Amino acid sequence: MSSATPGTPHLRGARVRCEELGFRHPGGDSSLSLASVDLEPGSRTAVIGPSGSGKTTLLHLIAGILSPDRGTVTLDDEVISGLPEAARRRRRLAGIGLVFQEFELLEHLSVRENISLPFAIDPALGSEGRSGRVEELAGRLGLGPLLRRHPRRLSHGERQRVAIARALVVGPRLLLADEPTGNLDPRTGAVVLDQLFAEAERAGTTVLVVTHDHSLLARFEQVIDLESPEPGGGS
Numbered sequence: 001m002s003s004a005t006p007g008t009p010h011l012r013g014a015r016v017r018c019e020e021l022g023f024r025h026p027g028g029d030s031s032l033s034l035a036s037v038d039l040e041p042g043s044r045t046a047v048i049g050p051s052g053s054g055k056t057t058l059l060h061l062i063a064g065i066l067s068p069d070r071g072t073v074t075l076d077d078e079v080i081s082g083l084p085e086a087a088r089r090r091r092r093l094a095g096i097g098l099v100f101q102e103f104e105l106l107e108h109l110s111v112r113e114n115i116s117l118p119f120a121i122d123p124a125l126g127s128e129g130r131s132g133r134v135e136e137l138a139g140r141l142g143l144g145p146l147l148r149r150h151p152r153r154l155s156h157g158e159r160q161r162v163a164i165a166r167a168l169v170v171g172p173r174l175l176l177a178d179e180p181t182g183n184l185d186p187r188t189g190a191v192v193l194d195q196l197f198a199e200a201e202r203a204g205t206t207v208l209v210v211t212h213d214h215s216l217l218a219r220f221e222q223v224i225d226l227e228s229p230e231p232g233g234g235s
């Protein structure tokens, strides 16, 4: 049994350092090169850049879903980019919340089951307090009455909030969100971002958000602007 109760506010977000990352997707025709990226504990950073500039790839490198060809990703004091895949996955499940660009909700599961998924995937996260945590979080995100519904019967904004709730349910020290307000009208987008920030602030979570919406950039302390990829990858 894990001694940490999921969702307990830790009041200190993760520190992330990316140094001279380089990555080319197998079979891809361009490579991503990044100067160093630093995320202070509890800070809010936006990632912008044209389509194909590597925003999603950067998030997946930080999350340890991908491993860089060059350079390092350091989470707090640990270089995670060189760890075996299983170890990166364990760190991701325990400490990193991810909102995928396409949400990746499981259509055959209810909203409640989708939000609870991290606990089902990793029993080591424990079960103490999780039921209350799911309900509390769903309530604050306006999903309370929808817990028994299936994703196909939700609006786009509701699906987005379910994805955000699932990313936050374990009380991650780092939240990575890939265009969490994409395809929402500006007003709904601002509300969803407000909710995401409010939840992150409760626990001191470090936040990195990919966005196309430049009207939201004033809400972030740091903006990382990725440029178009180098054709052919330069090598």
Ligand SMILES: Nc1ncnc2c1ncn2[C@@H]1O[C@H](COP(=O)(O)OP(=O)(O)O)[C@@H](O)[C@H]1O
Pocket: 025, 026, 027, 028, 029, 030, 049, 050, 051, 052, 053, 054, 055, 056, 057, 058, 229
């Ligand atoms: N699975 C993949 N296989 C091959 N190339 C990929 C794959 N995913 C992304 N790419 C390429 O990597 C580059 C960066 O993609 P991505 O990180 O998705 O950009 P963004 O999120 O900024 O639109 C693009 O040139 C894209 O075509």
Ligand SMILES: [Mg+2]
Pocket: 055, 056, 057, 101, 178
């Ligand atoms: Mg993308």
